[in-house]
Amino acid sequence: xxxxxxxxxxxxxxxxxxxxxxxxxxxxxxxxxxxxxxxxxxxxxxxxxxxxxxxxxxxxxxxxxxxxxxxxxxxxxxxxxxxxxxxxxxxxxxxxxxxxxxxxxxxxxxxxxxxxxxxxxxx
Amino acid sequence: xxxxxxxxxxxxxxxxxxxxxxxxxxxxxxxxxxxxxxxxxxxxxxxxxxxxxxxxxxxxxxxxxxxxxxxxxxxxxxxxxxxxxxxxxxxxxxxxxxxxxxxxxxxxxxxxxxxxxxxxxxxxxxxxxxxxxxxxxxxxxxxxxxxxxxxxxxxxxxxxxxxxxxxxxxxxxxxxxxxxxxxxxxxxxxxxxxxxxxxxxxxxxxxxxxxxxxxxxxxxxxxxxxxxxxxxxxxxxxxxxxxxxxxxxxxxxxxxxxxxxxxxxxxxxxxxxxxxxxxxxxxxxxxxxxxxxxxxxxxx
Ligand code: SF4
Ligand code: SF4
Numbered sequence: 001x002x003x004x005x006x007x008x009x010x011x012x013x014x015x016x017x018x019x020x021x022x023x024x025x026x027x028x029x030x031x032x033x034x035x036x037x038x039x040x041x042x043x044x045x046x047x048x049x050x051x052x053x054x055x056x057x058x059x060x061x062x063x064x065x066x067x068x069x070x071x072x073x074x075x076x077x078x079x080x081x082x083x084x085x086x087x088x089x090x091x092x093x094x095x096x097x098x099x100x101x102x103x104x105x106x107x108x109x110x111x112x113x114x115x116x117x118x119x120x121x122x123x
Numbered sequence: 124x125x126x127x128x129x130x131x132x133x134x135x136x137x138x139x140x141x142x143x144x145x146x147x148x149x150x151x152x153x154x155x156x157x158x159x160x161x162x163x164x165x166x167x168x169x170x171x172x173x174x175x176x177x178x179x180x181x182x183x184x185x186x187x188x189x190x191x192x193x194x195x196x197x198x199x200x201x202x203x204x205x206x207x208x209x210x211x212x213x214x215x216x217x218x219x220x221x222x223x224x225x226x227x228x229x230x231x232x233x234x235x236x237x238x239x240x241x242x243x244x245x246x247x248x249x250x251x252x253x254x255x256x257x258x259x260x261x262x263x264x265x266x267x268x269x270x271x272x273x274x275x276x277x278x279x280x281x282x283x284x285x286x287x288x289x290x291x292x293x294x295x296x297x298x299x300x301x302x303x304x305x306x307x308x309x310x311x312x313x314x315x316x317x318x319x320x321x322x323x324x325x326x327x328x329x330x331x332x333x334x335x336x337x338x339x340x341x342x343x344x345x346x347x348x349x350x351x352x353x354x355x356x357x358x359x360x361x362x363x364x365x366x367x368x369x370x371x372x373x374x375x376x377x378x379x380x381x382x383x384x385x386x387x388x389x390x391x392x393x394x395x396x397x398x399x400x401x402x403x404x405x406x407x408x409x410x411x412x413x414x415x416x417x418x419x420x421x422x423x
Binding site for chain 2: 002003005007010011012013014016023026027030031033034035036037038039040041043044046047048049050051052054055056058059067068069070071072074075077078094109
């Protein structure tokens with residue numbers, strides 16, 4: 001099975017996620033060498049029914065670093081791109097610390113033999 | 124709300140694999156932050172790992188390319204390349220994304236704070252209270268007569284009032300400060316306080332909606348007739364504060380409620396539609412089958 005895909009939501013248009021948490025999660029993702037998709041604000045994409053949500057829901061398993069799972073699930077649904085029933089795990093940066101979120105995001109996410117950027121990894 | 128066609132925005136691909144020298148950790152993070160905070164989407168691929176699949180969004184591939192990699196990527200006609208060693212470094216990326224979005228005819232992100240209701244259909248009973256309550260026509264019904272959020276951009280920023288009238292705690296505003304409106308799990312306690320809200324509505328005269336508009340109209344009336352405008356404004360604010368506090372409705376929303384005439388016209392239209400539905404169902408029982416009611420029938 002492929003390693004879980006990673007999606008990070010920056011929640012750029014509101015101060016609902018502690019800056020320290022979302023910055024730390026992004027910093028550690030960025031330096032990890034893991035592949036990821038990052039979006040500015042899932043709410044904004046949902047509000048405009050942006051088809052980016054369609055590509056972002058495909059390819060499971062996927063771990064999404066955002067906010068409450070109930071909110072994320074129904075946002076996708078409301079935009080007309082419901083998330084798959086299985087293989088989606090939402091990590092809540094409103095409630096969990098950066099360590100917890102990053103540990104789960106990266107758990108199994110970096111395939112054997114891949115390397116952090118700058119250490120000879122390949123894309 | 125249904126999946127509609129929007130012009131896809133540019134997807135930035137930060138390419139640090141074979142044939143593209145990686146950025147320094149600090150520079151990479153700064154670049155990611157600057158793009159995300161400006162509303163853009165970024166993908167950082169890595170060997171052997173999966174990212175979201177390509178779609179019809181234009182791709183801007185950013186990296187520090189070796190000549191052979193650059194030639195290989197440049198051969199793909201659906202990719203635009205930005206070589207950070209050629210350009211003015213990471214600072215060149217944001218203007219390049221904005222220019223590519225403009226060329227594609229995509230809307231600029233961040234023009235509107237994404238504040239709108241989201242329905243939890245696991246909880247919703249389709250009672251239509253939200254549709255009746257919302258004065259700004261944010262809600263509608265779909266072809267199956269199911270409630271839906273139809274006009275997100277009509278929603279008044281930071282106003283969660285409709286979530287307060289939902290008896291099932293089924294309306295979320297993901298950017299709201301408190302649960303369960305922000306999507307936090309709904310507890311027994313929350314449901315009790317939802318019931319309390321119904322009681323508040325009863326205390327206010329059995330019709331929260333009517334109370335809101337009457338108070339607003341009264342306040343507006345005072346505002347227009349008092350000679351001392353600043354005094355009138357203070358009085359209006361005082362009157363609305365109580366309701367605003369109870370329901371966490373921003374003052375500016377209460378202050379901009381439609382006129383009594385508008386509301387009455389809306390109510391009359393709703394009554395007409397109801398009569399029409401009744402007539403139709405009577406005819407349905409008496410005669411040959413008629414088409415089901417259309418979504419417009421709910422369009423009060
Ligand atoms: S989904 Fe959650 S984390 Fe993402 S933008 Fe919306 S409120 Fe913020
Ligand atoms: S008020 Fe709540 S339960 Fe009733 S239709 Fe609206 S979202 Fe559904």
